[in-house]
Amino acid sequence: MRHLLTLRETSESDIRFLLDTATALKEILQRPVKKVPTLRGRAMVTCFYENSTRTRTSFEMAAKIMSAEAINIAVAQSSVAKGESLKDTVRTLQALQADCLVVRHPSSGAAHFIASQVRIPVVNAGDGRHEHPTQGLLDLFTIRQIKGELQGLEVAIVGDIAHSRVARSNIWGLTRMGARVRLVGPRTLLPADVDRLPVQVYTDLRSGLEGVDVVNVLRLQTERMEKGLLPSLREYSRLFGISVQSLRVARPDVLVLHPGPMNRGVEISDEVADGACGVRSAVEEQVTNGVAVRMAVLYLLMGGGGMSGQD
């Protein structure tokens, strides 16, 4: 495996290897001096065609902790504004001797396209509504860390499935690791032929949450309402908002995840977001784990060893 573009195309052994590596690397984050020389002399370039301070910062942290150079291309200031094609931009970055490209792009498949144009490893940091594999990995990592094992878990992904790259990466990653996935959301936010995915589909939150071990709450983009996909945030919150009350049908030790940033009071209540009232919320641990997972990805792609070599 030369790139990390999707979890759909990542084998179980590669996922397991990445999660195990992240577990080992996470220890570095707890040290007083968070620096190891592992990737000294390597340069990671992040190229974000969509704003995302948290994901970009997470990659930068991961690279810097391992002593790699982290160079950020702010797209608005770059040649993109001059009309340069994506192909020319990424070839230029390669010619500048970048060792790895981390790309976020609004177009689904953009990471695949870039990978076809360059020789260096490409990490997909989110492409359109397609995949966000490092988010998927950090969700798997967080669940495994808290629950011990992914195999056999019942995981509900709740919200705007249709437009969510987080949902797609979770679906493939979780099912590959033996978890059962439920998708819960209003019909207008479920993608076409959703029942052909390896999931169970619910449009009723109560039955969707019944007996689940984990709830992954998706961020609701408020523009969905303007596009006529939802009547109001108020109704959405009543029907699909995750609250202490709606979690009552889940297992007592249910774990709540959210990729952030959260719309408190819309898709997730204050209490659940903060892990109050006995709810196990892992939102902040997800952020920390994100750094560990991205360290693992950069290490395996830039460290020279490649992955487990089974691909």
Added chain:
Amino acid sequence: MRKVLTGGRVIDPSQDLDRAADVVIEGDRIAGIVAPGEAVGDAARIDVRGKVVTPGLIDMHVHLREPGFEYKEDIESGTRAAASGGFTRVCCMPNTRPAIDTAATVRFVLERAAQVGAARVHPIGAATRDMQGDVLTEMAELKAAGVVAISDDAFPLQNAETLRRVMEYCAMLDLPLLTHNEDRALTHRGAMNEGYTATVMGVPGMPRVAEDIAAARNILMAGCTGCRLHLLHISTAGTVALLRQAKQQGLPVTGEACPHHWVLTEEACQGYNTDAKMNPPLRTPEDCQAIREGLADGTIDCIVTDHAPHAEHEKRVEFDAAPFGIIGLETSFALVYTTLVRPGLLTLPEAIARMTVAPARVLRLPDGAGTLRPGALADITVLDLDAVWQVDRDRMVSRSKNTPFHGMELQGRVVCTLLGGQVVPVERPE
């Protein structure tokens, strides 16, 4: 000067003819079809033993890109690609720059074609000025200048009121309206068929019902206005059914299909293959099957290519950003032969009919287009049914290479065309 094509199997569906015969050409016209060896007198003999001789193939739906987009294709390269695909006539869509929306542009296209064309060109006029969907074009002048039809291809009329006025004008002038059937409110931002493949790829979808709703509306409006309506590039089972129903009701409606819509499915888009991105998009196996059946039972009148060249730098981009369209002129006959005739869905004469006399009738083309009757222009296609070949995107005559059929092995190949009695050799770029 007399010429005789000797020793071939002559198929002319316009006269229900399929037999071993010689075709006699006098000057630029067909003089007659005679029994093998019976042509008398002094004549240049062209040996076509073992080959099939048909009226020159007609593709009533191509984009030649000139004027305005000559880097994709122009009238010279496009008609050379047409000739290499066995076509002696093509009808070019008006989405050029400027659009074919004035008599001056029509005359320009016809003049260029007369100067450099390796096939005859019939322009199709825009329905509204600059294809903006607002103001009607001067259709009477367009017709006088030589357009054979009016079309909103690439910019489907969304407003039903505008559609009605366009159809009334077309009916008055006895011009067919060719509609691209798409309700854009339903396909907004879509880049491929809506369904499982698009869901997995995360690509915004274009639902099949968007085509069916527009086709149904257009058929209803044709019934209201008496306008002759032709449904362009049918891609869904639903629209095939609507066309069948319209014909049963006796409405003046015809339709066409492109090989890619019955040979390929949405799965060809996997890997974000922009050479499989066109509009209407590749659909499902059920739709392919319905189109094959529609062709077999005569519901779908014509086979066309929707030849839509785009440059490499336009197609080698993110899937969303790539333009819609694929080239098709050089693969069309072989795809028809390999996927419809050889499996027994259509006889060879039925297939040839959908590529000759059928489009000639839909558009009422002049000069004996689509027939080998005496007096018709000697536009002829010679086919080798035994030739097996592999599609190679790097060996296309078209200026553009955007074919989804690269690498596919096909049977049936064009030997040459005759245009007004003159042999146009097939080009085989190395």
